[in-house]
Amino acid sequence: MPEANPTVAEQFDDRQQQRDAATLGMWTFLATEVLFFGGLFLAYTVYRHFYYDDFGAGSKRTDLVFGTTNSVILITSSLSVALAVRAANLNNLKSTLRWLVVTLLLAASFLVIKGFEYHKDIASNLVPGPNFTPTLPLHAQTFFWLYWAMTGLHAVHVMVGMSVLTAITLLVWRQRNLPAKRTTIELAGLYWHFVDIVWLFLYPLLYLVNRHS
Amino acid sequence: MSDARQNYLSAGDTVKSWLLTTDHKRIGILFLLSILFFFSIAAAAAALMRLELLHPQGHLVVPDTYNKLFTIHGVLMVWFFLIPSIPSVLGNFLVPLMIGARDVAFPRLNLLSWYLFLTGGFFAFHAVILGGVDTGWTFYTPYSSAYSNSHVVEMALGIFIAGFGSILTGLNFIITIQTMRAPGLTWFRLPLFVWSMFATSIILVLATPVLAITLLLMGVERVWGIGLFNPKLGGDPVLFQHLFWFYSHPAVYIMILPGMGVVSEVITCFARKQIFGYKFVAFSSVAIAIIGFLVWGHHMFVSTQSLYAGLTFSLLSFLVAIPSAIKVFNWTATLYRGSISFEAPMLYIIGFIGLFVVGGLTGLFLATLAVDVHVHGTYFVVAHFHYIMVGGMVTAFMGGLHYWWPKMTGRLYPRRLAQVAAIILFIGFNLTFFPQFILGYLGMPRRVHDYAPEFQFYNVCSTCGAAILGLGYLLPLLYFVWSLRYGQKAADNPWQATGLEWKTTSPPPKHNFEVIPVVTEDPYNYPPLNDYGEHEHA
Numbered sequence: 001m002p003e004a005n006p007t008v009a010e011q012f013d014d015r016q017q018q019r020d021a022a023t024l025g026m027w028t029f030l031a032t033e034v035l036f037f038g039g040l041f042l043a044y045t046v047y048r049h050f051y052y053d054d055f056g057a058g059s060k061r062t063d064l065v066f067g068t069t070n071s072v073i074l075i076t077s078s079l080s081v082a083l084a085v086r087a088a089n090l091n092n093l094k095s096t097l098r099w100l101v102v103t104l105l106l107a108a109s110f111l112v113i114k115g116f117e118y119h120k121d122i123a124s125n126l127v128p129g130p131n132f133t134p135t136l137p138l139h140a141q142t143f144f145w146l147y148w149a150m151t152g153l154h155a156v157h158v159m160v161g162m163s164v165l166t167a168i169t170l171l172v173w174r175q176r177n178l179p180a181k182r183t184t185i186e187l188a189g190l191y192w193h194f195v196d197i198v199w200l201f202l203y204p205l206l207y208l209v210n211r212h213s
Numbered sequence: 214m215s216d217a218r219q220n221y222l223s224a225g226d227t228v229k230s231w232l233l234t235t236d237h238k239r240i241g242i243l244f245l246l247s248i249l250f251f252f253s254i255a256a257a258a259a260a261l262m263r264l265e266l267l268h269p270q271g272h273l274v275v276p277d278t279y280n281k282l283f284t285i286h287g288v289l290m291v292w293f294f295l296i297p298s299i300p301s302v303l304g305n306f307l308v309p310l311m312i313g314a315r316d317v318a319f320p321r322l323n324l325l326s327w328y329l330f331l332t333g334g335f336f337a338f339h340a341v342i343l344g345g346v347d348t349g350w351t352f353y354t355p356y357s358s359a360y361s362n363s364h365v366v367e368m369a370l371g372i373f374i375a376g377f378g379s380i381l382t383g384l385n386f387i388i389t390i391q392t393m394r395a396p397g398l399t400w401f402r403l404p405l406f407v408w409s410m411f412a413t414s415i416i417l418v419l420a421t422p423v424l425a426i427t428l429l430l431m432g433v434e435r436v437w438g439i440g441l442f443n444p445k446l447g448g449d450p451v452l453f454q455h456l457f458w459f460y461s462h463p464a465v466y467i468m469i470l471p472g473m474g475v476v477s478e479v480i481t482c483f484a485r486k487q488i489f490g491y492k493f494v495a496f497s498s499v500a501i502a503i504i505g506f507l508v509w510g511h512h513m514f515v516s517t518q519s520l521y522a523g524l525t526f527s528l529l530s531f532l533v534a535i536p537s538a539i540k541v542f543n544w545t546a547t548l549y550r551g552s553i554s555f556e557a558p559m560l561y562i563i564g565f566i567g568l569f570v571v572g573g574l575t576g577l578f579l580a581t582l583a584v585d586v587h588v589h590g591t592y593f594v595v596a597h598f599h600y601i602m603v604g605g606m607v608t609a610f611m612g613g614l615h616y617w618w619p620k621m622t623g624r625l626y627p628r629r630l631a632q633v634a635a636i637i638l639f640i641g642f643n644l645t646f647f648p649q650f651i652l653g654y655l656g657m658p659r660r661v662h663d664y665a666p667e668f669q670f671y672n673v674c675s676t677c678g679a680a681i682l683g684l685g686y687l688l689p690l691l692y693f694v695w696s697l698r699y700g701q702k703a704a705d706n707p708w709q710a711t712g713l714e715w716k717t718t719s720p721p722p723k724h725n726f727e728v729i730p731v732v733t734e735d736p737y738n739y740p741p742l743n744d745y746g747e748h749e750h751a
Contacts, residue, residue: 010724011316011393021318021392028384032422039426039456043441046452128439139447145439149430 007180019183026187030194033157037198040153044146044205051139056210058136058143061126066117067207070110071199077106078196081165085189088182096178096185100169103192107162114155147206154202157195164188220623220720235320236723241306242621243327244297251293251334254341258286260683263645263676269666279662280347281363287350289341292372293334295602296464298610299471300417301330301382304410306621308386310714311404313395313732315724318388319381326381333375340367349660351461354442354453358434366435369428376421383417386410395713397732401495404712404736405488408495409474412502416463416470420506424460427453451516458509466505468602469569470498472609473540476562479616480544481737482710483559484551488737490543497536504533514585523582530580537573541566556708557631561612564639565605572600575650590660593653596646604642611638611689618693619703623720626696630688638685644678711738 012018048055084099125133127148128141168188172181221238224230231239262282265271274282305323309316317323340346346368348357357365390411394403431453434440442453481488488494510518510526518526544566553559575597578584588594615635619625648671653659657668664672706715717726 009320011314011318011320013729017392021388024391025319025384025388028387028418032380032384032418035419036422036426039423039430042456043430043452046449047441047447050449051447129437141439142441142447145441149433 022183022187026190030190033194037150037153040146040150041201041205044150047139047142047146048209051142054137054139055143058140058147059206059209060211061124061133061136061140062147062207063117063120064207064211066113066120067203070113070117071203073106073110073113074196074199077103077110078193080106081189081192085186088178088185091178093172093176093178097169097173100165100172100185104162104165104169107158107165111155111158111162114151150202150206154195154198157198161188161192161195164191219722220718221723222623222720224723233324235316235324237305237309237317237320237323238621238721238725240323240327241302241304244301244305244330247327247331247334248294248297248302251289251338254338255286255289255294256683256686258282258289260679262286263679265662266664266672267676269664269669271663274662276662277347280349280660281345283660284346284349285341288337288346288368288372290602291350291464291468292375293330293337295468295606296379297330297382298468298606299475299613300386300410300413300467301326303475303610303613303617304386304413304471305382307617307714308389308407308410309393310620310717310721310725311407311712312390312393312398313713313726313730314389314393315726315729317385318393319385322381323385326378326385329378329381330375333371333373333378336367336371336374338371340364340371343367351457352428352431353457354431354434354448354450355444358431358440359438359443359445366432369432373425373428373432376425379417380421383414383421386414387418390414395730395732398713401492402732402735403495405477405491405494405498406471406474409470409477409498412498413467413470415499415502416467416505420460420463420467423456424464427456427460451513451518454513454516455509458512459506462509462512463502463505465598465601466501468606470501472565472569472606472613473498475609475613475616476540476544476565478710478712479558479562479612480547481739482616482708483556483562484548484553485739486547486551486737487735487739488543489546489549490539491736493539494543497539500536501533504529504536508533508580511580511585514582515589527580527582531577534573534577537569541570541573555632557626557628557635558612558616558708560632560635561608561615561638564635564642565608565612568600568604568608568639568642572597572604575600588653590658591653592649592657592659595659596649596653599646599649604646608638608642611635614689614693616708617714618696619707620714620719620721622697622700623703624696624700625703625707626689626692626700630692634685634688634692637681637688641678641681641683641685645675645682646678648672648674648678711736 008015008018012021080099080102084096084103087095087099121127125131126144128145132141132144165188168181168184172178172185175181221236224236225234231243234240234243259282261274262279265273265279265282271279305317343364346361346363346365348361348363348365352365352369357369390403390407430441434442434446434448438446440446440448442448442450444450477488477494508526508530510522511530514523514526555563575593579588579594579597612635615626615631652668652671652675655668657664703719705717705719707719708715713726713730713732714721716730
C-alpha cells in the first residue's frame with residue numbers, strides 16, 4: 001500500500017510549512033492558556049498570603065485519596081498519549097488506536113472520580129456561600145472558592161481534551177490513514193500534556209497545604 | 214486565476230460567498246463594516262456627552278444616563294472599534310499580501326474570529342439596548358460585582374467572547390509571519406507594518422486571556438455572590454485592578470503599535486526615502502510590546518499600592534517612552550531631505566506624529582508619581598489617552614485607509630477633498646481635546662455629568678471641536694462610499710510605492726499573486742535623491 005500523501009491546504013507551499021505552522025500555532029495557543037489560568041494562580045498566591053492559616057484549614061478538608069488517585073491517573077494518561085504519538089510516528093495504526101483509547105479511558109476515570117469527590121464536597125457543605133460549613137474559619141471560603149474555580153476550569157479543559165482525542169480516534173479508526181493525522185495526534189498530545197501539567201500544580205496547591213501538622 | 218480581471222471582490226457575489234469566506238481580504242472588509250457600526254454607536258454616545266457638558270448643570274440627560282453613556286462609549290470604542298481597527302481590518306488585508314503569502318496560516322480560524330467578534334458584539338449591543346451599563350469601561354469591583362443595577366454580566370460576556378476573537382487573530386498573525394514569508398523575505402526585509410503587527414499579536418495572545426479570566430471571576434461574583442474581589446467576602450478589590458490593568462495597559466499598545474506600523478509605510482512612500490534606522494524602528498515595536506507588560510501599576514498610584522511598587526512602575530513607565538521616542542525621531546529623520554508630497558495619507562500621518570508626541574509626553578506627566586496624585590481622575594487623563602487613541606490610532610487608521618483604499622477597492626477617492634478632510638480632522642481633534650488638558654489641570658473630574666461654572670468656556674470649546682471632528686469622520690465616509698461607484702479606477706501602484714502588496718493587481722486576485730514573488734531587496738528601496746533633491750533616473 002503506497003503511503004497516502006496528506007493533503008496540503010491551499011495557503012501552504014508544502015507539508016513541512018503546514019506542519020510548522022500547526023505546531024507553532026498549538027504552542028502559541030498553550031501560551032494563551034497558561035495566562036488564562038495565570039489569573040487564578042495569582043489570586044491563589046495573594047489570598048494564601050492574606051489568609052495563610054485559613055487556607056491550611058481549608059486544604060485539610062479536601063479529599064487526599066481522591067486527589068492523589070486522580071494525580072496518578074492523569075500522569076499515567078500523559079504516558080499513554082506519548083505512546084500514541086510515538087506509535088503514530090512509527091506508522092503503527094493498531095498501537096496508535098490502542099494508546100488513544102487507553103488515554104480516553106484514563107481521562108474518563110479522572111472525571112468520574114472527580115465527580116464523586118465533588119459530590120462528597122457538596123455533602124460536606126464545602127461550597128462557599130450561606131450554607132458553607134461553620135466548622136471552618138471564615139476565609140476558608142476563599143480557599144474553597146479557588147478550589148472550585150480552579151478544579152472546575154481544569155475539568156472543562158479535560159472535557160475539551162477528551163472531545164478532541166475522541167474525534168481524532170474516530171477519524172484515525174475510520175480513515176486508516178495515519179500519516180495524514182500524524183501532526184494532529186502530536187498536537188492533541190501536546191494539549192493533553194498541558195492539561196496534565198496544570199493538574200500537577202493544582203494538586204499540591206489545593207490538597208497538600210499544611211498536611212504535616 | 215486564468216482570468217486576469219477576476220479579483221477577490223468579483224470572485225463570488227452571493228451573501229454566502231461573503232459570510233463563509235476564508236479569504237483574508239474579505240474578512241478584513243467584513244471587519245471594516247462591523248467596526249464601523251460600533252464606532253457609530255460609540256461616537257453617538259460621545260456626542261450626547263459633549264452636548265450634556267455644554268452647560269455646567271447639564272439639562273440633556275439625567276446623571277444615571279450620563280454614566281451609561283461614558284460606559285457605552287468606552288466599552289464599544291476600546292473593544293469593538295480600536296482593538297480590532299488596524300489589526301483586524303488593515304492587518305488582515307495586508308499582512309499576507311506584504312509577506313507574499315496566499316492567505317493567513319489558519320483561514321478558518323480567521324473567519325471564526327470574525328464570528329466571535331460578532332457574537333461578542335451582539336451581547337454588548339444587547340446590553341446597551343436593555344438599558345446599558347454604568348460601571349465605566351473598567352468594571353471596577355465591588356461596584357460592578359455587587360452594587361451596580363445595570364447589565365454588567367451581559368456586557369462582560371460580550372467582551373469575553375470578542376476577546377477570544379482577538380486571541381485567534383493574534384495567533385494567526387504570529388504563525389503567518391513566522392512561517393509563511395515569501396522566498397528571500399528575511400526578517401529584516403519585512404515591511405515595518407508587519408513588525409508592528411507581530412508585536413501587537415504578541416500582546417493580543419498573552420494579555421487577552423488575563424482579561425478573560427478576570428471578567429469571568431467578576432461575572433461569577435456578581436451572579437452567585439461568591440468571589441474574590443468584594444471586601445465583604447474577604448476579597449481584595451485592588452487585585453481586580455491589577456488583573457484588569459495587566460491586560461488593559463498592554464491593550465493600549467494594541468491600540469497604538471499598529472498605527473505606528475502604518476506611519477512607517479506611509480512616511481517612506483511620501484518622502485520617497487528609505488526609512489531612517491530600520492532595525493531601531495523594528496525592534497522598538499518589540500520593545501514596546503515587552504516593556505508594555507511591566508507598567509500596569511501606574512494606573513494604581515492612588516489605589517493603596519505600596520510606595521515602592523509605585524516607584525518601580527513609575528520608572529518602568531518612563532522606560533517605555535524610549536522606544537516610542539526612537540520611532541518619532543526616526544520618522545522625523547526619514548523626512549529630512551526627503552522629497553515630500555502632502556497627499557491625504559501623508560497629512561494624516563504627519564498629524565499622527567504631532568498628536569502622538571503630545572499624547573506621549575503627557576503620559577510622562579502621568580507616570581510621575583507626584584503629578585499623578587494631582588491630575589488622577591481628571592480630564593487631564595481623558596485628554597492624554599484620547600491624544601494616543603484618537604489622535605494616534607484613529608488618525609493612523611484613517612491614514613492607512615486612505616493609503617490602501619485604492620488597493621482594497623480598486624478605486625481612487627477625490628484627492629483634494631481627502632486632504633481637506635485630513636486637515637478638518639486635525640483641527641477638530643485639537644479643539645476637542647486640548648481644552649481638556651487645561652480642564653484637568655484645573656481640577657475638573659472625569660466621569661461626572663456636571664461641573665463648576667468656571668469650566669464652561671473650555672467645555673464649550675471642546676464640544677465645538679467635537680462637532681468639527683465629527684465632520685472630519687463623516688466626509689471620508691461619504692467620499693469613500695462615493696468612490697466605490699464613481700471613483701476613478703486605481704492603477705496597481707498609484708503611489709509608486711514599494712512593498713509586495715503594490716506588486717499585485719488592484720484589487721488583488723483571490724490568492725493574492727499569480728506567481729509567488731521572490732524578494733531580493735530591502736524594503737523602502739526608493740530611488741536615491743541627487744544633490745538638487747530630485748530623484749536620480751536610474
